Structure formats: C-alpha cells, structure tokens
Amino acid sequence: MPFIPHTEQEIREMLDTIGVNAIEDLFDEIPPGLRCGELERVPPALSEMEVGQLMGRRAREDGQPVCFIGAGAYDHHIPAAVWQLTTRGEFYSAYTPYQAEASQGTLQLVYEYQSMMTALTAMDVSNASLYDGASALAEAVLMAVRFNRKSKSRRVLIPRSVHPAYRRVVHNIVRNQGIELVELAYDPVGGHIDPALLEPYSGQDITALVIPQPNFFGVLEEVDALTDWAHANKALAIGVVNPLALSVLTPPGEWGEQGADICCGEGQPLGAPLSSGGPYFGFMCCRRALVRQMPGRIIGRTLDLDGKTGYSLTLQAREQHIRRSKATSNICTNQGLMVTAATIHMALLGSEGLARVAAACHANTAGLVARLSCIEGVEPLFDRPVFHERVFCLPVAANSLLRSLAAHNVLGGFDLARDYPELGSAILVCATEKRSDEEMNAFADKLERVIGMQAGAPCQLQPKDW
Amino acid sequence: MMMSLIHEQSKPGRRATSQAPLSKADLQGIPDRFLRRAPAALPEVSEMQVVRHYTRLSQKNFSIDTQFYPLGSCTMKYNPRGANELAMLPGILARHPEAPDSHSQGFMACLYELQEMLIELTGMRAVSLSPAAGAQGEFAGVAMIRAYHEARGDTERSEILVPDAAHGTNPASAIMCGYQVREIPTGSDGDVDVEALKQVLGPQTAGIMLTNPSTLGVFDRRIGEIAGLVHQAGGLLYYDGANLNAILGKVRPGDMGFDVIHINLHKTFSTPHGGGGPGSGPVGVSERLAPFLPVPMVARDGDAYHWLTEAERPQSIGRLSAFAGNAGVLLRAFVYARMLGREGMPRVAEYSTLNANYLLKRLQQIGFDAAYPERRATHEFIITLRRQAKELGVNTMDFAKRLLDYGFHAPTTYFPLLVPECLLIEPTETEDKATLDGFVAAMQAIQEEAETDPERVTGAPHTLPVKRLDDVRAARELDLAWGPGGE
Numbered sequence: 001m002p003f004i005p006h007t008e009q010e011i012r013e014m015l016d017t018i019g020v021n022a023i024e025d026l027f028d029e030i031p032p033g034l035r036c037g038e039l040e041r042v043p044p045a046l047s048e049m050e051v052g053q054l055m056g057r058r059a060r061e062d063g064q065p066v067c068f069i070g071a072g073a074y075d076h077h078i079p080a081a082v083w084q085l086t087t088r089g090e091f092y093s094a095y096t097p098y099q100a101e102a103s104q105g106t107l108q109l110v111y112e113y114q115s116m117m118t119a120l121t122a123m124d125v126s127n128a129s130l131y132d133g134a135s136a137l138a139e140a141v142l143m144a145v146r147f148n149r150k151s152k153s154r155r156v157l158i159p160r161s162v163h164p165a166y167r168r169v170v171h172n173i174v175r176n177q178g179i180e181l182v183e184l185a186y187d188p189v190g191g192h193i194d195p196a197l198l199e200p201y202s203g204q205d206i207t208a209l210v211i212p213q214p215n216f217f218g219v220l221e222e223v224d225a226l227t228d229w230a231h232a233n234k235a236l237a238i239g240v241v242n243p244l245a246l247s248v249l250t251p252p253g254e255w256g257e258q259g260a261d262i263c264c265g266e267g268q269p270l271g272a273p274l275s276s277g278g279p280y281f282g283f284m285c286c287r288r289a290l291v292r293q294m295p296g297r298i299i300g301r302t303l304d305l306d307g308k309t310g311y312s313l314t315l316q317a318r319e320q321h322i323r324r325s326k327a328t329s330n331i332c333t334n335q336g337l338m339v340t341a342a343t344i345h346m347a348l349l350g351s352e353g354l355a356r357v358a359a360a361c362h363a364n365t366a367g368l369v370a371r372l373s374c375i376e377g378v379e380p381l382f383d384r385p386v387f388h389e390r391v392f393c394l395p396v397a398a399n400s401l402l403r404s405l406a407a408h409n410v411l412g413g414f415d416l417a418r419d420y421p422e423l424g425s426a427i428l429v430c431a432t433e434k435r436s437d438e439e440m441n442a443f444a445d446k447l448e449r450v451i452g453m454q455a456g457a458p459c460q461l462q463p464k465d466w
Numbered sequence: 467m468m469m470s471l472i473h474e475q476s477k478p479g480r481r482a483t484s485q486a487p488l489s490k491a492d493l494q495g496i497p498d499r500f501l502r503r504a505p506a507a508l509p510e511v512s513e514m515q516v517v518r519h520y521t522r523l524s525q526k527n528f529s530i531d532t533q534f535y536p537l538g539s540c541t542m543k544y545n546p547r548g549a550n551e552l553a554m555l556p557g558i559l560a561r562h563p564e565a566p567d568s569h570s571q572g573f574m575a576c577l578y579e580l581q582e583m584l585i586e587l588t589g590m591r592a593v594s595l596s597p598a599a600g601a602q603g604e605f606a607g608v609a610m611i612r613a614y615h616e617a618r619g620d621t622e623r624s625e626i627l628v629p630d631a632a633h634g635t636n637p638a639s640a641i642m643c644g645y646q647v648r649e650i651p652t653g654s655d656g657d658v659d660v661e662a663l664k665q666v667l668g669p670q671t672a673g674i675m676l677t678n679p680s681t682l683g684v685f686d687r688r689i690g691e692i693a694g695l696v697h698q699a700g701g702l703l704y705y706d707g708a709n710l711n712a713i714l715g716k717v718r719p720g721d722m723g724f725d726v727i728h729i730n731l732h733k734t735f736s737t738p739h740g741g742g743g744p745g746s747g748p749v750g751v752s753e754r755l756a757p758f759l760p761v762p763m764v765a766r767d768g769d770a771y772h773w774l775t776e777a778e779r780p781q782s783i784g785r786l787s788a789f790a791g792n793a794g795v796l797l798r799a800f801v802y803a804r805m806l807g808r809e810g811m812p813r814v815a816e817y818s819t820l821n822a823n824y825l826l827k828r829l830q831q832i833g834f835d836a837a838y839p840e841r842r843a844t845h846e847f848i849i850t851l852r853r854q855a856k857e858l859g860v861n862t863m864d865f866a867k868r869l870l871d872y873g874f875h876a877p878t879t880y881f882p883l884l885v886p887e888c889l890l891i892e893p894t895e896t897e898d899k900a901t902l903d904g905f906v907a908a909m910q911a912i913q914e915e916a917e918t919d920p921e922r923v924t925g926a927p928h929t930l931p932v933k934r935l936d937d938v939r940a941a942r943e944l945d946l947a948w949g950p951g952g953e
Contacts, residue, residue, distance in 0.1 A: 002805050003544055003736075004817045005898040014824040014899060017831075023816045026823055027716060029685050029842045036718045038808070041586035045807025048548040055801065058572030059557030062565070069564050072788055079485040081517055083554070089531025090524035093545050095739035098537075098878075101930040102870045105526035106741040112472050115948040119507040125946050128742065131598035134788040165788040168776070172760075172784035173605070176612065176644030220500050248493055250502055266788070273554075276573055277563030277789025278598070279744035291944065297742065302940035305925075310932035314940040320601070320634035321881070325647045330638035333599040333732065337740025347472050347516045351505040353486030363491035385496050406566050414564055418777075433487060 002045065063409060066439050068368070070389045070430025071216070071414035072133065072163050073277060074269050076244070076357060077434055078341075079348045082271045086341045096297070096333065100312040101304075106336065107311035110299045113343040120246045120346075121239075121263050122253025123285035128297035129334040133266025134169035136282025137162075137210070137240055139295045139329055140264045141170055143286070144208035144236040145179055146328070147261075147293045151234065153205035159184040159193045161215035162240060164419035179207075188422075191219040191382030191391065198229050206235040211260065213241050213249060217428065218365075218389025219382050220249070227256030239263035243270055243283065244361075245387050247354035252285075262286045271345030272338050281335035281342065292318060295329030360433035361388040364440070368431040371444040377451060381426060389430040391416065391423070396454040398425045404450045410443055469526075469931075472509045472519050473948045482512035526931050527741070528875045534901050538846045538878035538890025539633070539681050541711045541733035543818075546802055549736070553797035563789035567772050573793075574771035578764040580800045581748075587811060588707075588727050589720025590750030594759040596791040600708060603728025603747025604639035604675070609783045610726055610751060610758040611673045611702045612643055617758075617781065620700070623672035627701075629658055631682050631882040633708060636675045645672060652884060656684040656838045658692060671701040678705065678722065679712045679844035681882045681890065682837065683822070693723025702726065702755075707747075710734045711894070712819060712845035715812030725752045734814070735799035746795040757781040762790050817895035818845035821902060825893050828906045833913065837885045846892035848885050855887045860916040860923045862887045867934065868915070868926035872908035 006014075011023070020026060027035075046054070067075050086092070090105060097103030097110075110128045117126035130136040141156050158167055160183050171181055182201075187194040192215065209230040213223050223239070230237040239252035239260040246252075252260035268280040286294060292315065300314030320327040349357065365388045372378050377395030394401060398415045405412040413427035420426065431440055493501065511519075528535065535542035552558075561573055581593045597603040608626060615623050626640035629650045637647040648666055653659040658676070674696050679685045686692070696703055705719040705727035711734045719727045731737050731746040739745075751759060761782045763774040776782060806814070822843040829849055830836055837848035855861040866876035866889070878890040893902055915922045927933065 001813055001817075002810055003546065003896050004813055005896065006817060006820075010899045011820070014820055018820075018823045018827050020823075023820050026816075026819045026842060029687055030713075030717055031687065031690060034690070034717050034721055036589065036716065036721060039586050039715055039811055040808075042583050042808040042811060043804070045810055046804050048546075048805060051548065051801050051804045052552055054804070055552040055555060055558070055576075055797075058575060059555045061572035062557060062561055062569050064557055064560050065565065065569050067560075067562050067565075069562050071564055073563050075560070075562065077485070079483075079513075081513060085517065085520045085524070087550060088521070088524045090527040090529045091741055092550070092738045093530035093542075094527045094741045095535070095537060095540055095542060096742040099528070099866070099870060099876050100935050101867065101927050101932055102528035102533075102875060103526075103741075104931045105523040108469065108471070108526070109520070109523055109741075111946075112948070114946055115471070115473060116506075116508055118947040122506075131602060131744075131792075132787045132789075135598070135602070135786060163788065165785060168785055169787060172609075172786060173642070176609070177642070178644075220496065224499070246502070247506060248496075248502055249500055251506070254503070273559035273794075274562050275559050276561045276565075276570075276793035277791070278787065279792040279794050281744075288944075291946070298946060300940035301945040302936050302943075304933040304935050306933055308932055310935045312935045312937055312940050314937065314944070314946075317941075320638035322634070323638075324634045325637035325641045327634065327638045327641075330601040330605060330635050330642050331599070332601045332633075332635050333739075333743040333745035335598075335740075335744045336742030337738065337744060340741060344516060344520055347509050347511060347519075348483055348485050348513060349508075350481075350483075350510050351508040352481065352490075352510075353483065354508070355505065356486040356490045359491040359493055360487040362493055362496070366494055385500065387496065403566065403568070406568050411562060411565060411569070 065406065065409045065411045067411045068429050068431055068443060069411050069414050071428055072266060073274055075274055075432045075434050076269055078271050078273060081348060082341050082344045085344050086337060091340050092337065097313060104311060107299050109340060109343055111301055111311050113339050114299060116343060116346045117283055117285055120243055120251065121285045122251035123263060124288040125291045126285045127294050128299055129339045130282035130284055130296055130331060131335060132280045132282045134166040136264040136284050137166050138170045138173035140238045140262045140284060141174055141208065143293045143295060144238055144262060147290050148207050148236050151205050151207040153207060154178055155180045155182055155206050156208045157182050157184050157201065157206060158210045159186060161186040161193060161217060162210055162212045163216045190384040191217045192221050192384050193226060195222055195225040195229055202233060206233050208236040208238050210238045210240060213239060214245060214387040217382060217391045218386040220385045220387060223255040227260055231258055236261040241265045243267060244354060244358050247351055248358045261290060267338065267342055270342040272341060279335055279338055281338035293328055296331050296334055357433050364431040364433060364435050365390060368429065368440045371440060372447065375448045375451065389428060391426055391428050394425045394427065396425065396451055398427050401450055401454060405446055408446055410446055412447060469522060471948055472511060475511050475515055476509040478510060480510040533873060533875050534897060534905060535875040536877045536891050536893050537875060538892040539708050541892060541894060543736055543894035544896040545736050545738045549798040549801040552801045553794050571771055574764045576797055576800045578766055578771055580796055581764060583803050584729060584748055584750060587714060588750045589718030590727060591753045592756040592759060593748055593750045594763045595748045595796050596760050596762060596786060597747040597749055598787050598792050599743060599745035600728055600730045600747040601635040601639060602786055603749050604635055605642055606749045606760045606783060606786060607704050607726040607728055608640050608643040610755050613758040613783050614755055615672060623670055625670045626672055627666060627674040629676065630884050631680050632675060632677060633681065633706060636706060656682045656841055657686045657688055660688055660691060663692065664695060667695060667699040671699050673702040673704055675704040675706060677709055679709045683844050683847040684838055684841045685844055689722045708733065712815055714814045716815045720752065726755055731795055731799040736802045737795045737798040744792045744795050746792045758783050761785050814895055821893040821895060821897060822847055825891065825902050829909060832910045837888060846890060848888045848890050850885055851887040854916055858916045858920055860920050862889055864923045864926065865912055868912045868923045869908060870927045871929045874905055874908055
C-alpha cells in the first residue's frame with residue numbers, strides 16, 4: 001500500500017485493541033445512505049516510475065521555448081544551493097512554527113528574511129509573506145483602509161499602469177467591503193502617471209494611492225512626487241515594487257519626503273522558478289506605525305526563560321486563529337517554503353549580486369530594444385525611462401505574430417490587446433540576464449521575417465533557415 | 467547551540483560567490499533620481515557560509531521527515547519525494563505562466579485530470595484549482611455563495627453561520643466577503659446543536675460553513691438533516707475540507723448535501739507544508755454554483771486543452787491570484803493522486819481512522835480522558851487534560867512542551883476552543899504502529915513525571931535549542947528585523 005506501513009499482523013493487533021473486527025466498523029457512525037461507491041473517474045494507481053514517465057512526457061510536450069515574456073514573472077538564474085537547501089526535509093516538511101522551541105530553524109530564517117526585506121525596501125517592518133504579488137496588493141489596500149481612519153471615503157486610487165491581473169484581483173478581493181477603487185489613466189506619451197493627472201483629486205478625501213515601480217509597462221514612475229502628493233492629501237502611499245529592481249532603484253522607504261507607508265509585490269524574482277505562475281510569494285513591508293494592521297504571520301526576536309535569544313510568532317492577536325471574525329485577514333498558511341528559497345537566494349547574491357542581475361537584465365532588454373527597433377514598423381512605445389521591460393507597437397496583429405513566433409519556439413512577449421486595446425497592436429517584451437546574444441539576435445531575425453510575411457512583404461530567406 | 471544571524475557573519479567587501487553576473491552592466495537610460503543611493507544592507511557571505519548556516523538552521527526544526535508530527539487538523543503525513551522531484555522537472559519549472567496553449571498542453575493535461583479526480587472524490591459538479599490556500603478557498607467559496615444569491619436578486623441574506631468549533635479562518639473569510647457571522651453551539655455529543663440551528667435559520671441566512679468530521683474529531687451524524695434545514699431556509703452549505711483525509715473515498719461532501727467545498731491539497735494530497743506554506747485550496751461546487759467558480763480553469767475540447775478565463779466565464783467571481791494559483795503544488799498533488807490511484811484513496815481514510823482510534827484507545831487505557839468517549843474517533847481525536855491541570859497543576863501546554871523533549875512534535879493545543887485543556891491529535895495513515903506506541907509511552911512517562919516531579923514537565927522543554935520563549939516581551943518590545951547598528 002503506497003505510503004501506508006501497516007502489516008496484516010499489526011492491523012489485527014490494532015483492531016483487537018480498539019475492540020472491533022474490521023476497519024470498516026470504524027465508520028459505523030456515518031449514515032450508510034451517504035457512503036459512496038467506487039471512484040470510477042479516478043484512474044488506477046501508477047508506480048513512481050510510471051508517473052515519472054508520464055510527467056517527463058508532458059514536460060517535453062510543452063517544449064522549452066526561449067522566453068521573452070516578463071509581465072510579472074521573470075526567468076532568472078537560481079543558484080543551485082537555493083533549492084537543494086530549501087527542499088531539505090526539515091524545511092520542506094515542517095509546518096507553521098506554532099511550537100517555537102521545535103521550530104527555531106524556520107523562525108530564525110523568517111526573521112532573517114524580514115531583515116533582508118526591510119533592508120531592500122528601506123521600510124521598518126516586513127511580514128512573513130502572503131500568497132502572491134496580486135493578493136498582497138489587495139491586502140495592502142485593505143490594510144490602508146483599516147489604518148487611515150481619518151479618511152471616511154474608503155476611496156483608493158489605482159493607476160491603470162498597475163499590472164492588469166493585480167487590479168482584477170484587488171477588485172475581486174475587496175469588492176464586498178465597501179471600498180471604492182478609482183482607476184487613474186496613464187500618460188499616453190510617457191506611459192506613466194503624470195502627477196498633473198492627480199490634480200482633479202487634490203483636496204478630496206482619498207484613502208490611499210497605489211504607486212507601481214516599475215509599472216506594468218516597465219516604465220519608471222515619478223515616485224517621489226506621487227508619494228508627496230498622497231501625503232499632502234492625507235492618503236497613504238502604497239508601493240507595488242519588483243524586489244530585484246530595488247537593488248538598483250530608490251526603495252519605497254525613501255520615496256518623497258516621508259517614504260511610502262506600505263509596500264508590497266511579487267517575490268518571484270528572488271529564487272522562485274517560473275513554474276507556470278506559482279508557487280511564488282507576496283511580500284509586504286510597512287512603516288512601524290502600521291504594524292498592528294499588518295496581515296499574516298510576523299516573527300519577533302525575544303528571549304527564553306534563561307535569557308537566551310530565540311524567535312517566535314508575534315502580534316498573533318491580529319490573526320484569525322486568535323481573533324476569528326475580527327482578524328486583520330483570513331490568511332493562515334502563507335508561502336513559507338518560497339520565503340525559505342528567497343532568503344537563501346538573497347544571502348547568496350547579496351546586494352551587489354542582486355544589483356548585477358538587475359543591471360544585466362536591464363542591459364539585455366536595452367540591447368533587445370535596440371535590435372527590435374531597427375525592424376521596420378516596430379516602434380518602442382513611451383518615451384520615459386524603463387527598467388528591464390519595454391512596450392513595442394507592431395505593424396501587424398500581435399496575437400498572430402506571437403503565434404507564429406511560438407511555432408518557432410520563441411515566446412515573443414505579452415500581448416497587450418486584451419488589457420490595453422487603446423494601444424493597438426502592442427506587446428510587452430523582457431530579456432532577463434538569462435537571454436543570450438544569440439537568442440536575442442534570433443528573436444529579432446524571426447520577428448522581422450514574420451512581420452515581413454504577415455505584412456505581405458517578400459520573404460528573402462527560406463523557412464528551413466529558421 | 468546559539469546561532470548567529472547570517473547578517474552577523476557578514477564582512478564588508480566579501481565577494482565569494484559565482485551566482486551573479488561576473489561584471490556589473492551599465493544602468494543606461496535610468497536617470498540618477500530613480501537610483502538607489504546606498505546598497506541594501508544584505509549579508510556579504512560566501513556560498514559555503516550560506517550552505518552551512520541554512521543546513522544548521524534546518525536542523526533546529528522538527529519536521530515530518532524527522533519526527534512524528536500529530537498536529538490535529540493539519541494532516542502532517544509523509545510528503546512523497548517523488549511528487550517533489552516530478553513537479554521540479556526542468557521543463558516544468560521553465561514554463562512561463564503566460565506561455566501560449568501550444569506550449570502548455572502537457573501542463574494543462576495534469577491540471578485537467580486533477581480537476582476530474584477532485585470532482586469525483588468530492589461528489590461536486592465542477593472544480594477550480596486556482597485558490598492558493600485553504601483560507602483563499604474559503605474566501606472563494608463564500609464569495610460564490612454571495613454571487614449566487616445576488617444573481618437571483620436575493621440580496622437580503624446577510625449572515626453566515628459558523629459552529630463554535632470551526633477554524634478561525636471560517637469567520638474571518640465570511641467577514642472578508644461582507645457577511646456577518648453568527649456562531650452555532652455544539653451539542654454535548656460533539657454534533658452541531660440542531661435545535662439551536664433551527665432558531666437562527668431564516669431569510670437572512672446566506673449559508674453555513676461546516677467541517678465534517680468536525681474539529682472535535684467526530685462525524686456529524688445529522689448532516690443530512692442539517693443540509694435539509696439550511697436549504698429549506700434558502701441558505702447554502704459550505705464544506706471546509708480541512709478534514710477530508712478522514713473520509714476520502716468513503717463519503718463525499720456532495721452526497722452529504724454540500725454546495726461548495728474547498729480542499730487543502732497540502733493536507734489530504736500530501737503536498738509539503740513548507741514551514742508554513744505554500745498550500746493550495748481548490749474549490750468544488752454543485753451545479754448551481756458552477757458559473758461563479760474562480761478563474762482560471764482548464765477545459766478540454768477533443769484532445770486539446772485551453773484556459774477558461776474571465777472572457778469565457780462572465781459570472782465568475784474572478785481571479786484571486788495573478789496567474790493560476792500555486793501550480794507547482796497542484797502538480798505535486800496530481801503526482802500523489804496518480805500514485806495512490808482509485809484503490810489508494812479510501813485507504814487514506816481507512817488507515818488514518820485506524821491509527822486515530824488505536825491511539826485514542828491506548829491513551830484511554832493508560833488513563834487519559836477522551837473529550838467524547840462515547841464517540842468513534844475519525845482521523846483525529848481530542849483528549850482533555852482538565853484533570854491533570856486541576857489536580858497536578860500541569861496543563862496542556864506543559865504536556866505539549868515535554869513531548870518535544872521526547873522527540874515528538876506536539877499535537878494541536880487549546881483548539882478547538884470549546885474543550886478545556888485539550889490536545890487535538892491526528893496521527894495520519896503514514897505512521898506505523900511502533901511510532902504510535904512510542905507516543906503512548908511518552909505520554910505515560912510525562913503523566914508519571916507530572917505526578918512525581920511536576921517541575922520537570924512545567925519547565926519543559928529541556929533539550930531543545932531554546933527554552934520557553936517570552937512571548938509577552940516579543941509583543942511588547944517588538945524586534946522584527948536586524949539593523950546594521952544592532953538592536
């Protein structure tokens with residue numbers, strides 16, 4: 001019996017101890033009419049080897065295309081030590097550290113994680129993680145509304161330059177709590193939130209302003225001016241940031257005069273493989289004054305009975321297992337294992353290593369932009385500075401172009417048509433540090449040919465050269 | 467052994483790793499005003515220091531791989547290594563969440579088949595795999611209940627009923643969906659007090675959230691009657707799948723009358739708990755709630771798979787994470803389910819129930835008090851140490867801490883709240899008889915210590931890296947991050 005160690009003799013002894021004849025007797029309190037029959041739609045068992053062959057086949061079926069998509073999930077190198085350590089059984093198969101004395105490994109690690117995240121963001125406090133970047137933003141909005149009690153409007157401004165899936169998730173999670181989400185237009189030339197666009201809201205009762213850095217288009221926002229505008233209007237400033245970018249960009253704690261109040265984002269660039277979108281982890285940091293409104297687990301350093309340093313879950317009175325219906329959030333299980341990976345990842349790379357990765361991605365994307373811009377009809381959009389991602393307008397329909405590229409094993413970017421129809425045929429492109437010159441040249445080559453074919457221009461090379 | 471923080475092992479200027487690019491590229495095009503002025507204070511340590519530090523830290527954890535971990539309602543069973551390895555095949559890790567369908571058929575086949583298996587195992591009509599954990603599954607479930615009532619123009623329903631034995635996430639999730647929560651008492655036999663339920667059901671009832679078997683470790687025998695009453699009042703029934711391990715392949719929530727369910731894959735389907743996650747909380751629904759399921763979902767058309775998103779499912783409560791939930795956890799659950807197969811599913815319920823009833827009986831035989839001695843245990847059970855606390859001054863937390871010295875992770879303590887001085891014990895099906903006997907021997911030894919040398923127990927643990935921690939100090943003198951100046 002897979003994973004069940006009982007021998008026939010042990011089963012007999014155990015049943016005798018209990019005082020029943022058969023295992024079936026142990027289910028005698030369940031009304032017989034409710035019992036189910038055979039599970040026809042569950043296939044028969046496979047051995048580990050057979051499932052391995054199945055999974056191997058399916059992994060091969062999906063190919064390993066060369067990926068130029070970013071859009072919130074980035075293909076970075078992960079040091080070998082990260083997952084070798086993370087999948088040690090003592091990390092992998094433990095649970096939430098309720099028994100602190102028997103969980104000092106995980107607890108100290110999360111304290112180190114919190115220390116690294118506060119250093120990276122220049123904020124005072126970090127929690128121990130949330131599900132992903134999108135749900136972290138939803139929790140940040142709820143937290144801002146709880147904290148900013150002077151604001152009665154429960155109005156939160158969210159720019160359209162925030163990741164479209166994040167905006168949907170925020171809407172879906174906060175919709176039943178009487179919160180008004182107001183979408184802000186982006187500047188069509190710069191692709192950023194022009195602080196002037198906020199003027200209509202000046203003097204109004206606004207609870208919080210969400211500020212992405214970089215924004216979904218890769219464009220850098222004027223975070224100082226936006227943060228100062230929020231504070232001048234008694235609104236909280238919520239940063240949504242790429243943690244890798246923070247190794248080179250101004251951290252949210254230093255935005256404007258006072259810094260952001262809350263920052264959150266997707267932790268995936270810190271050691272989580274792409275893995276079809278998860279598991280990743282959401283991070284959240286805040287100013288000290290907001291800590292009691294923070295959702296999720298927080299680890300504190302304290303002393304034991306002998307005065308020795310130790311770590312434990314703290315401020316648990318915020319949480320559902322203590323406060324039930326009055327908790328700051330319903331979150332229980334978070335993304336602990338991903339935080340384990342991120343902590344080891346950050347320790348291995350250090351701030352210099354992270355900054356080198358960030359700069360390499362930025363330089364690769366800049367190189368790709370230069371190559372693609374030479375193609376007739378392919379125009380980089382938005383004239384503002386970007387970080388490691390860029391929007392391009394195309395002379396042909398993006399969806400069929402991306403399909404053609406995919407047929408040649410290149411994922412050429414994220415199609416913006418669904419979320420930003422006003423941009424026409426446009427794609428969002430990213431080249432991380434993993435993309436080689438050869439891959440980028442091949443991408444530019446294929447893009448040019450596909451456009452040539454789709455625009456009806458003569459194709460000068462034979463398909464076999466692809 | 468005291469262990470320094472990784473930060474305290476740092477030396478300025480140390481660069482001993484080869485993980486980053488060998489030189490630093492120019493940040494061309496980014497004006498100075500956007501750039502960080504000083505580097506983040508991250509540790510500067512060698513690869514070996516990192517490996518040694520985190521290996522040693524790991525050794526300070528109890529885990530399933532190293533200890534019996536009978537944490538009630540958490541289903542800490544063995545996490546097969548094969549499931550981990552196969553979910554981390556290079557091709558699987560490399561797949562971008564926005565990869566087109568042409569490069570996703572293998573991945574989507576796994577998800578589709580997992581959906582199908584969960585539909586069969588729960589007796590529901592349709593499943594969405596996207597919620598990232600049990601609590602997010604609960605949120606999705608209650609949000610669907612709300613969407614259902616609203617779609618019918620039935621907008622006066624404002625209450626979700628929750629038994630007093632429920633997990634804290636239940637009331638917290640209902641509140642996040644804009645409902646008020648009303649608690650239902652439990653009868654003296656451990657089942658929901660049906661008379662009390664009748665008193666509170668009415669046109670304001672949106673639904674009820676139940677765990678069956680409940681967190682009291684008993685199967686609610688009147689579930690059919692409860693379902694009838696709630697439906698009669700126009701409410702819907704939510705099934706918290708935290709305890710699905712007890713009934714897998716034996717009884718299906720759909721057949722009990724539930725309209726919506728979440729499943730904790732990190733419990734019943736043996737994906738790792740990871741020191742606190744990631745979990746995964748797929749939701750299943752009956753026919754009438756199907757249009758509201760969260761996206762994305764996977765559909766099959768002939769031999770080809772495709773995503774169902776907001777466009778195809780306009781009544782959906784929408785997406786709850788940026789992509790498709792905790793995909794890698796779903797794949798681990800898929801591999802586990804395929805290894806168990808049809809015949810292995812009911813065995814999970816059978817042997818987890820056998821282990822729980824055996825352990826309960828043995829503990830009773832040596833004098834411990836069951837909270838519900840007249841009832842059959844399910845996959846877990848409660849003993850109460852009220853007597854020991856009163857007569858010996860040794861309480862549940864003392865027993866729990868002393869168990870750590872004996873090399874066992876403590877059961878869940880002081881939950882559910884309605885049984886005083888309780889231990890909620892869930893041995894799971896993957897433990898053998900000798901381990902259970904060892905646990906019984908430890909409990910017996912602790913009982914003897916409590917009688918003859920109570921300080922030995924109240925002062926426990928004695929053998930772990932730290933003694934009991936000052937939680938009051940932790941909350942009052944908040945120290946939540948290391949600072950370069952030292953705090």
